[in-house]
Amino acid sequence: xxPSATGRGAAKSAGNGRAGRRPGGPxxxxxxxxxxxxxxxxxxxxxxxxRGVAREAGVDAALVHHYFDSKDExxxxxxxxxxxxxxxxxxxxxxxxEQLGRRIATVFLGVWESADGQQRMKAIFRSVVTSDEVxxxxxxxxxxxxxxxxxxxxxxxxxxxxxxxxxxHLIGVALAxxxxxxxxxxxxxxxxxxxxxxxxxxxxxTG
Amino acid sequence: xxPSATGRGAAKSAGNGRAGRRPGGPxxxxxxxxxxxxxxxxxxxxxxxxRGVAREAGVDAALVHHYFDSKDExxxxxxxxxxxxxxxxxxxxxxxxEQLGRRIATVFLGVWESADGQQRMKAIFRSVVTSDEVxxxxxxxxxxxxxxxxxxxxxxxxxxxxxxxxxxHLIGVALAxxxxxxxxxxxxxxxxxxxxxxxxxxxxxTG
Numbered sequence: 001x002x003p004s005a006t007g008r009g010a011a012k013s014a015g016n017g018r019a020g021r022r023p024g025g026p027x028x029x030x031x032x033x034x035x036x037x038x039x040x041x042x043x044x045x046x047x048x049x050x051r052g053v054a055r056e057a058g059v060d061a062a063l064v065h066h067y068f069d070s071k072d073e074x075x076x077x078x079x080x081x082x083x084x085x086x087x088x089x090x091x092x093x094x095x096x097x098e099q100l101g102r103r104i105a106t107v108f109l110g111v112w113e114s115a116d117g118q119q120r121m122k123a124i125f126r127s128v129v130t131s132d133e134v135x136x137x138x139x140x141x142x143x144x145x146x147x148x149x150x151x152x153x154x155x156x157x158x159x160x161x162x163x164x165x166x167x168x169h170l171i172g173v174a175l176a177x178x179x180x181x182x183x184x185x186x187x188x189x190x191x192x193x194x195x196x197x198x199x200x201x202x203x204x205x206t207g
Numbered sequence: 208x209x210p211s212a213t214g215r216g217a218a219k220s221a222g223n224g225r226a227g228r229r230p231g232g233p234x235x236x237x238x239x240x241x242x243x244x245x246x247x248x249x250x251x252x253x254x255x256x257x258r259g260v261a262r263e264a265g266v267d268a269a270l271v272h273h274y275f276d277s278k279d280e281x282x283x284x285x286x287x288x289x290x291x292x293x294x295x296x297x298x299x300x301x302x303x304x305e306q307l308g309r310r311i312a313t314v315f316l317g318v319w320e321s322a323d324g325q326q327r328m329k330a331i332f333r334s335v336v337t338s339d340e341v342x343x344x345x346x347x348x349x350x351x352x353x354x355x356x357x358x359x360x361x362x363x364x365x366x367x368x369x370x371x372x373x374x375x376h377l378i379g380v381a382l383a384x385x386x387x388x389x390x391x392x393x394x395x396x397x398x399x400x401x402x403x404x405x406x407x408x409x410x411x412x413t414g
Contacts, residue, residue, distance in 0.1 A: 126336055129337070130336070135386065138387075139387050139388065160391055161403070162403075164391060164392045165392065165404070167379075168376065168383040168392060169375065169379050169380075169407075171383065172374075172378040172379025172382065173375045175336070175375070175378055176371070176375040177375075182374070183346075184368045188368060196368070197372070199410065200376075200410050203406065203407050204403070207407075
């Protein structure tokens with residue numbers, strides 16, 4: 001399990017800032033991320049646009065595109081999410097339907113089992129639980145990038161509720177295993193844990 | 208669903224402090240709770256004793272017993288838990304084994320559905336996620352008062368892991384529904400939610 005990093009800290013290319021209202025200064029990338037976080041918080045994920053973030057940061061939209069391929073990527077970087085949720089969704093959907101529960105558990109816990117992923121996921125969890133603003137931003141982004149595509153692919157009645165309940169279980173397991181260290185969940189080996197979760201998550205999805 | 212309050216704020220009787228190192232002053236109860244929280248944090252639930260808490264608070268053990276029936280009650284009051292976990296365990300275990308999953312979902316969500324219960328549970332959740340100390344105290348107390356008795360009654364291999372996984376699912380549902388307000392889990396009616404959770408939790412326990 002090697003969650004692909006999203007290349008934080010690296011611009012798309014090493015080239016200079018393109019033509020625009022303002023060339024890329026030393027912390028242009030940081031300013032764009034700050035403007036993006038503000039926009040995601042104030043307007044939500046759907047209503048946020050690259051153009052709006054550029055205006056807020058006082059730079060040209062082309063410069064935002066120089067650093068970030070898309071609004072999705074801007075969100076991932078702004079919230080310091082350790083893996084690309086679109087890749088997570090793709091990996092979950094790649095395989096037989098009757099193994100969905102197992103793949104979801106494997107992919108999700110894989111992110112947490114890496115040291116870097118765990119550290120960043122912990123920070124996100126703590127922010128979500130203590131800040132209504134971060135909670136609002138995260139719930140919209142994750143819904144759009146993971147829960148919605150998996151629900152569409154599932155194609156059963158109440159798919160959205162089913163997939164959301166799977167998400168709640170995984171969130172609870174992560175909280176218990178990595179943050180609260182509730183035993184025996186915290187020290188159970190990963191394979192056993194996935195074996196326990198797979199049929200239960202599958203029941204939520206297709207049972 | 209009427210979770211029984213644990214009578215916070217009320218002494219066991221209105222009588223004066225009994226004989227002891229120090230009679231009950233105006234905030235004796237508060238001092239005992241502070242000493243209890245310190246002891247639960249420093250020594251854990253198991254190693255904490257009424258006698259030790261009394262010593263820490265500078266009062267006689269009889270005075271602690273005047274306010275709190277037992278160490279369990281001291282824990283419940285010190286951590287501001289909105290319902291008595293021992294009663295929760297008793298209600299979960301009272302009924303047919305094949306309905307365990309449904310009873311657990313009903314009892315647990317019932318606490319959260321009351322306005323007072325929800326407010327206090329939210330405060331506990333936020334503290335658990337942000338403070339390693341509170342996390343340690345809560346995980347030991349809840350393990351001893353709910354997870355352990357339910358696991359013993361279940362009497363299957365890996366009972367403790369099974370019951371703990373049920374707990375993770377409920378924790379995740381509570382987090383999503385009441386703190387993060389993730390849709391559609393947040394607005395699904397309680398009966399539908401319990402119908403979805405019951406067979407899945409049952410699978411964890413006896414599947």
